[in-house]
Amino acid sequence: xxxxxxxxxxxxxxxxxxxxxxxxxxxxxxxxxxxxxxxxxxxxxxxxxxxxxxxxxxxxxxxxxxxxxxxxxxxxxxxxxxxxxxxxxxxxxxxxxxxxxxxxxxxxxxxxxxxxxxxxxxxxxxxxxxxxxxxxxxxxxxxxxxxxxxxxxxxxxxxxxxxxxxxxxxxxxxxxxxxxxxxxxxxxxxxxxxxxxxxxxxxxxxx
Amino acid sequence: xxxxxxxxxxxxxxxxxxxxxxxxxxxxxxxxxxxxxxxxxxxxxxxxxxxxxxxxxxxxxxxxxxxxxxxxxxxxxxxxxxxxxxxxxxxxxxxxxxxxxxxxxxxxxxxxxxxxxxxxxxxxxxxxxxxxxxxxxxxxxxxxxxxxxxxxxxxxxxxx
Numbered sequence: 001x002x003x004x005x006x007x008x009x010x011x012x013x014x015x016x017x018x019x020x021x022x023x024x025x026x027x028x029x030x031x032x033x034x035x036x037x038x039x040x041x042x043x044x045x046x047x048x049x050x051x052x053x054x055x056x057x058x059x060x061x062x063x064x065x066x067x068x069x070x071x072x073x074x075x076x077x078x079x080x081x082x083x084x085x086x087x088x089x090x091x092x093x094x095x096x097x098x099x100x101x102x103x104x105x106x107x108x109x110x111x112x113x114x115x116x117x118x119x120x121x122x123x124x125x126x127x128x129x130x131x132x133x134x135x136x137x138x139x140x141x142x143x144x145x146x147x148x149x150x151x152x153x154x155x156x157x158x159x160x161x162x163x164x165x166x167x168x169x170x171x172x173x174x175x176x177x178x179x180x181x182x183x184x185x186x187x188x189x190x191x192x193x194x195x196x197x198x199x200x201x202x203x204x205x206x207x
Numbered sequence: 208x209x210x211x212x213x214x215x216x217x218x219x220x221x222x223x224x225x226x227x228x229x230x231x232x233x234x235x236x237x238x239x240x241x242x243x244x245x246x247x248x249x250x251x252x253x254x255x256x257x258x259x260x261x262x263x264x265x266x267x268x269x270x271x272x273x274x275x276x277x278x279x280x281x282x283x284x285x286x287x288x289x290x291x292x293x294x295x296x297x298x299x300x301x302x303x304x305x306x307x308x309x310x311x312x313x314x315x316x317x318x319x320x321x322x323x324x325x326x327x328x329x330x331x332x333x334x335x336x337x338x339x340x341x342x343x344x345x346x347x348x349x350x351x352x353x354x355x356x357x358x359x360x361x362x363x364x365x366x367x
Contacts, residue, residue, distance in 0.1 A: 001255065005262045006243035006344075013265055013341070083248035111248065122262065128246040128354060168247070169354035173280065178244040178356070 002111045007125030007182070014124055019140055020186045024121040032142035034063050039138040040147045042074060043067040043131035044165075046157045048150025051196035055147045058207060063143065066105070067134045069160065070150065071095065077105040081134035085109035085116060108137055125182055128175055129153070129168075139189050147207060152198020153179070170199070179203070230271040230335065234364035239264050242358035243344065245282065249353075251290045251346025261344040263294070269366035272334045275303055275327045279357035282309040283349060290349035292357065295331075296340050303331040306347055309357065335366065 005014070005023075014022035018031050040055045040062045042048050048070055056062065063078045068087070071080045072094040082088060088107055095105075106117040110126055110133065113119070120126075120137065127136045131151035138146045153176060155164045170176055176199060183190040183203075195201040219225045220232055229235070241263035249259045266272060275294075283290045291306035305328050326332075342361065 001250070001257060002248075002259045003262065004243075004246060004249070004259065006241055006264070008241040008243070008264050009262050009341075010265055013262075083246060110246075126246055128244050130247060167284070167352050169284070169352055171354070174244065174356060175354035178354075 003122060004110065004126060005122040005124040007178075009122075009124050011124070014122065019142075020189060021123060021125075021136065021140055023123040025119065027118070027120070027140075030118055030141055034138060034144075035142035036144050037061075037063050037142075038145040038147065039063045039065050039143040040149060041065045041067060041131065041134045041138060041151060042070050042149045043134075043151035044069055044158045044160070045150035045152045045197060046159050047152075047197045048159050051149035055149050055196065055207065059147070062147075063138075065134050065138060067130045067151070071105065073098075075100070077103065079108060079134075079137075080105045081108045081130060081137055083110055083130045083133055085111040085113045088113070088115065108134075127182070128178060132179060135193060139192065144192065146193045148193065148195035148200050148204070150197075151195060151200055153195075153200040153203070154198050156198055176203070228366060230364050230366045234271075236273060236362045236364055237270075239266065239342075239361045239363060240358070241342065241361070242356065245351045245353050245355045247353045249346060250350050251348055252350075253348065258345050258347055260346075263342045263344050264361065266296075266336055266340045266342060266361065266363060267365065268336060268338045268340075270335065270363035271366060272303070272327065272331055272361060272363050274362035275331070275359060276362075277304060277357070277359035279309040280355055282351045282355040282357055284310065284352050284355065290351060291347045292351075293345050293347065294342060295345070296336070296343055299330055300343065300345050301328060301330075302334065303327055303342065303361065 011022045015024045038059045064076050065079045066077045068082050072091050108118045110120050127133050193204045195204045289308050289310045293301040293306040294304035295302040
C-alpha cells in the first residue's frame with residue numbers, strides 16, 4: 001500500500017519545500033538537477049512521436065523525460081517517470097533488449113520500490129496523472145522550460161492503441177480542474193510549461 | 208413516574224458549576240478543510256496491504272471534533288465495483304467516517320443507507336486527540352476512479 005498526501009495537508013507536516021511543493025524524505029540531491037535546462041516530457045498520447053521530433057528540432061541538448069510505456073522505445077531517456085512503479089521492470093527489460101548506446105535513465109515514482117532512483121514520498125500536492133507528475137518533477141528539479149509531448153490531458157487515443165486508458169475522469173471538475181486550481185497558485189510554474197497538443201496546449205499554450 | 212436525568216455535560220456546567228473551557232461551553236468551531244483528487248495508481252482492495260491511504264489534514268492536539276461535512280463526485284462511478292472510503296487516524300481507521308460507498312454524484316446521499324455526510328461516526332463525535340493527529344482516508348474494496356474528487360470539512364473546537 002502507498003500513503004499519499006492530499007493537497008490539503010499542511011506544509012508544516014512535511015520534510016522539505018521547494019518551488020511551491022513539499023514532501024518527505026531527503027530529496028535535496030534532486031533539486032535543481034535540471035537547472036537552466038529545457039525538459040521534453042513524452043507521454044502516451046497518439047501524437048507523441050511527431051511532437052517529440054518537432055520539439056527536439058527546436059531545443060539544443062534537452063533533458064528527455066519519458067512517461068510510462070513510451071520509455072521503452074524513445075531513442076534517449078534521461079529520466080523515466082511513472083505513477084505505476086510496478087511496471088518499470090517489464091518496461092525496462094523491453095528497453096534493454098534493444099541495441100543502443102549505454103545510458104542511465106533515472107527512475108522516479110511516488111510508490112516506494114527498491115529499484116527506483118527517486119521515491120517522491122507524499123509529494124504535496126501530487127498531480128494525478130503520470131504525465132502531470134513528470135511535469136511537476138521537472139519543475140521541482142529546476143527545469144527552466146518544460147515541453148509536453150503526447151500529454152494532451154484529455155481522452156485522446158494512445159500512441160499504441162485506439163483508445164485512452166480508463167476509467168479516468170478528465171473533466172473540468174476533475175483532473176483538468178485540479179491542474180488549473182494548482183497552477184493558479186503557482187503562475188511561474190504555469191509560465192514554464194507548454195504543450196504540443198490537446199487540452200494542455202489550450203491551457204498552457206503551444207511551443 | 209417518569210424520571211428526568213442530567214447528562215454529564217449538563218451536570219458539570221449547570222449543576223456542579225465546574226470551571227469550563229471553550230470545548231465545554233461558548234467555544235468557536237474552526238473548520239479544517241480537506242480535498243483530494245484521485246491519483247492514477249491509487250488502489251483499494253480487500254485487505255489492508257492493498258488499501259492505499261491519503262493523509263487529508265491534521266487535527267491539532269486537544270481540539271474537540273464536533274462535526275464533519277463530506278461530499279464526493281462519484282468516486283467509484285465507472286469502476287464496475289462499488290468501493291468504499293473510510294476516514295480515521297492511525298488509532299482507528301474509521302473514527303470519523305465508517306466505510307461509505309461513494310457511487311453517485313454528490314455522494315453520499317440520503318437514499319444510499321450509508322449516509323454519513325454532516326455527521327461524525329460515533330467514535331469521532333466529541334473526540335479530543337492529545338497530540339496532533341493526521342486524518343487519514345482509506346480506500347477499500349475497489350480502486351477509485353482517477354480524477355474523481357472527495358472533499359469536506361472537519362469542524363473542531365480548539366482546547367486549552
